[in-house]
Amino acid sequence: MSEELRDELEAINSIYGDGCLVPSGDTNIYVLKPPGESSSLRIEFPPAYPAVPPVVLGTNSTGEHGKRGDAAREFSLFCQALSTVYEPGAVCLFDAIEELTRLLESEAPDETPDQDNTPEDESHTSPATEKAVYAHDTDTLNIPEPPWVISDPFIEQKSVFVARCAYVSSTEEAEAFVQHLLASDRKVRTATHNITAWRIKGPNNTIFQDCDDDGETAAGGRLLHLMQLMELWNAMVIVTRWYGGHKLGPRRFALINQTARDAFVKAGFVSENPNKKKSTGKS
Structure with missing residues (x-):
């Protein structure tokens, strides 16, 4: 071999x-x-x-x-x-x-011209094609375009990484932003991975935080850990990766976090100067 x-x-x-x-x-x-x-x-x-x-x-x-x-x-x-x-x-x-x-x-x-392509069919969709279902949900989201701030693209050995971050005030809003992106952007929807993390402070300082690897094992947890280290709240990030045909090994995790941090800096969540105090987002 x-x-x-x-x-x-x-x-x-x-x-x-x-x-x-x-x-x-x-x-x-x-x-x-x-x-x-x-x-x-x-x-x-x-x-x-x-x-x-x-x-x-x-x-x-x-x-x-x-x-x-x-x-x-x-x-x-x-x-x-x-x-x-x-x-x-x-x-x-x-x-x-x-x-x-x-x-x-x-x-x-x-x-399959006679099949009803409704959300109920999602339960029969394989993991590899599940993202495509969102293409039929655009009209049901009923939310405006999320206020994404987009990172510069990071490219290594033909793999491309792009991050989007936004202020969010609830887990429902974060989930809706994810669905809206997958429904409205076919290039993102058909990417190899869309890795997600968010941290939210609710009423009475209730804490909500979650992440999704989307097939890139441990990547979501690393994104969430990055947000914890940066002390970010009421924020979410999606890092999209298009695989370029070459394995990157552990280096891919550094690129995922680097891309996310670039989006956070551009959005004003955190100062680009590491000597300045970290921002914590809107409350």
Whole structure:
């Protein structure tokens, strides 16, 4: 196994969950289970990969509800996705999975024209496609555009990090801001991770604080810890990451917090000068 393939195997399973990409038992052949799909794909990675592209050998249904027609369709779309994103010398599986998700989403209205796409259907949505449900909720939010302050983009090895922060006065408002962002911005909604944290002081100094890793294990807790160290209250932050195909290791946590801090500074939550007293936000 090449170093590039080993890194890609670890990255894919860390993003989409263990078991997304596993060896099949045959040399150079792996089984890919695209998130949310009913079929798995058998993929051969030639020894020269990524100088040469992987080869999709076939599919097999993995669930009771899988259908042969679905498997053939997913096979065809993944081959299309792979041919679109592959560039000689660059690993491509993450981009191929994301492109497959985009193709499946674009076909969904034609595939199921009579289904009622209501919020009740969210309980049947897989974790990898759950964010897409928000696309149908824009009209139900009934809130104005959240007053986001946006960080500069931080880019490392093609991974892009952008943070948004805002003043919030309740957990309901924070949750609504998250939903509004995912509903109104497709680029954010389809990002690899949207990591969230907030800290709020309610009536009688009641404290509310929470975080969400969104698949980036421990990242939400680190964001929350950053806010605690900065003594921030009545504030929330969302750090969006678009994976660039290269593992960053522990460095990614520093980039997530650095991006969040940049947004907090721009919003006036904290002074850019570390010798000045920290701000605590609006009460």
